[in-house]
Amino acid sequence: xxxxxxxxxxxxxxxxxxxxxxxxxxxxxxxxxxxxxxxxxxxxxxxxxxxxxxxxxxxxxxxxxxxxxxxxxxxxxxxxxxxxxxxxxxxxxxxxxxxxxxxxxxxxxxxxxxxxxxxxxxxxxxxxxxxxxxxxxxxxxxxxxxxxxxxxxxxxxxxxxxxxxxxxxxxxxxxxxxxxxxxxxxxxxxxxxxxxxxxxxxxxxxxxxxxxxxxxxxxxxxxxxxxxxxxxxxxxxxxxxxxxxxxxxxxxxxxxxxxxxxxxxxxxxxxxxxxxxxxxxxxxxxxxxxxxxxxxxxxxxxxxxxxxxxxxxxxxxxxxxxxxxxxxxxxxxxxxxxxxxxxxxxxxx
Numbered sequence: 001x002x003x004x005x006x007x008x009x010x011x012x013x014x015x016x017x018x019x020x021x022x023x024x025x026x027x028x029x030x031x032x033x034x035x036x037x038x039x040x041x042x043x044x045x046x047x048x049x050x051x052x053x054x055x056x057x058x059x060x061x062x063x064x065x066x067x068x069x070x071x072x073x074x075x076x077x078x079x080x081x082x083x084x085x086x087x088x089x090x091x092x093x094x095x096x097x098x099x100x101x102x103x104x105x106x107x108x109x110x111x112x113x114x115x116x117x118x119x120x121x122x123x124x125x126x127x128x129x130x131x132x133x134x135x136x137x138x139x140x141x142x143x144x145x146x147x148x149x150x151x152x153x154x155x156x157x158x159x160x161x162x163x164x165x166x167x168x169x170x171x172x173x174x175x176x177x178x179x180x181x182x183x184x185x186x187x188x189x190x191x192x193x194x195x196x197x198x199x200x201x202x203x204x205x206x207x208x209x210x211x212x213x214x215x216x217x218x219x220x221x222x223x224x225x226x227x228x229x230x231x232x233x234x235x236x237x238x239x240x241x242x243x244x245x246x247x248x249x250x251x252x253x254x255x256x257x258x259x260x261x262x263x264x265x266x267x268x269x270x271x272x273x274x275x276x277x278x279x280x281x282x283x284x285x286x287x288x289x290x291x292x293x294x295x296x297x298x299x300x301x302x303x304x305x306x307x308x309x310x311x312x313x314x315x316x317x318x319x320x321x322x323x324x325x326x327x328x329x330x331x332x333x334x335x336x337x338x339x340x341x342x343x344x345x346x347x348x349x
Contacts, residue, residue, distance in 0.1 A: 002030040002096055002169065003079030007069035008047065009037040011087035014216070015046050018087050023052055027097035031056060033073045038063030067182035067190045070165075074181060081111075081169040085213075089166065090123065092212040099169045099212070106139045108206035110198065111169040112162055115213040127217050130160040132209035141204045149199040151256030153192060155263065157311065163192045167213035174201050183241060188226070188234035193241050200249060227271035232284070233291040235264055236298055243297040253301065255309035261301055262310055262319050265292075269322070274334045285327055293325070 004022065008015060015034075022032060034047045035058045047057040058072055070084060081103060085091060092098070095113075103111040114132035119125045133152055140148055153162045162168070174180070178201050182190050239261065246253065269288075273281040292298055302323050310319045314337075321330040 001079040002027075002081045002083055002100060003073070003077035003172070004030055004032045004083045004085060004096070005035060005070055005073030005077065006032060006085050006087050007035050007037055007066050007073070008039060008043050008087045009063065009066070009069070010039045010041045010043060012039075012042040012046050014088040015043065016050075018085060018090055019050065019055075021091055021093040021095065022085075023054075025093040025096060027094070027100060029100075030054060030096055031077075031079060033058060033076055035069040035073045036060050037066065037069040065184065065187075067184045067186065071181045071184075074175065077172060080172060082172050082175065083169055084165040086166055086215075088216050090214045090216065092210075092214075095212045098208065098210070102137070102206045102208055103169050103171075106204055106206040108139070108169075108204045109171040109174055109202045110204070111206045111208070113167050113208045113210055113212040114160055115164075115167045115215060116211040117215045117217050120216045123214065123216065131158070132207075132211075133160050133162065134207050135209060137209065138207045139204065140207070145202070145205055149202065149205065150196050151254045153195045153199060154254075154260035155256040157256075157259075162195055163189075165191045165194055166215070168195075170198060174198070177201070186234075186237055186241065188230045189238035193238060193245070196242060196245055200245075227267045230268075232268050232272065232288050235268055236292045236295050239301055240295055240297040243301055253304050255306075258305040258309045259311055259315070261305065262315060262322070265322060266318050269327070269330070270334065273327070274331050281327075281331070 006015075006018065011018075019032070022030070032052075032055045034050070034055060036044055036047060038060050044057075044059055047055075047059075050057075056076070058076060060069075060072070074082065081100070083096065083099070099111050099113060102108065112133075116126045117128040119127055133156055149162075152159075155161065175198070178197075180194065180197050180201075182194050186193065242257075269284075273284040276284070305319070305323070307316050307319055310316045317333065318330065321327070321333065
């Protein structure tokens with residue numbers, strides 16, 4: 001059986017849309033745990049009105065965040081496998097059947113599918129099409145598995161990653177044996193850290209390149225909205241937690257992780273400083289000094305990153321400027337790149 005955990009917060013407008021392909025699909029051996037996170041709209045009423053014996057509603061009057069909600073679902077789950085779906089997303093009607101068959105065929109601890117970003121108002125239109133992590137159905141174990149994990153959890157060279165827990169099945173017995181849970185207090189990247197922790201005990205990964213999971217992008221929401229939604233201190237908290245796990249395992253920093261740290265840090269700098277006024281930039285860099293560079297674990301990560309592991313000459317230049325904290329030069333570089341791309345009619349970032 002599969003336990004599907006759906007955290008719900010003010011999801012009255014999207015929850016039934018999320019549930020429809022699951023309840024109408026060909027796969028029947030599952031339970032759905034609707035975990036309310038203290039919603040203030042009619043989400044609880046929608047949950048209670050869902051008339052299907054496979055659906056269980058876990059109410060809450062307190063808003064504690066998605067990590068706490070998912071953890072509550074894990075405590076209540078009874079299935080052999082766990083699936084996480086967000087209440088504003090949708091899946092293919094055969095999502096659970098296809099993932100279940102792949103998991104059983106490979107006796108996989110972790111089964112994952114590709115995904116698509118779609119328009120909220122027009123779910124048939126993809127707004128971002130990343131190549132699947134692997135072009136063909138693939139099974140990894142042993143040395144081959146260690147080669148691909150945890151690198152693609154963080155960064156996969158322009159292809160889709162395994163950073164999110166959505167679109168996956170997890171063997172519940174491993175989650176329980178190693179007591180893997182979502183870390184509360186992380187506002188950013190809790191999925192990434194969960195998958196990094198699970199990768200340490202995962203013995204077999206089965207991957208399907210079919211886009212079975214659909215992330216719904218709301219109107220006006222860019223794919224890099226996270227850099228505006230979160231703070232640099234949120235990234236620092238994730239990197240500290242990831243560095244702690246890395247130190248415990250004694251595993252060296254991988255090139256994929258180096259590229260992730262660079263790209264995420266640059267993303268925050270670009271959207272919170274380089275694209276804003278000088279006063280706003282000065283405020284951001286002061287915050288970065290107080291809650292990012294001040295963290296020993298973050299400094300250690302940057303000290304251990306190797307320039308030759310960074311992809312591309314431009315990435316290596318950004319790496320050198322950020323590590324040296326040459327932010328005026330970084331701003332000049334970005335202005336020059338934007339001018340060149342505008343002149344060429346290209347997109348800017």
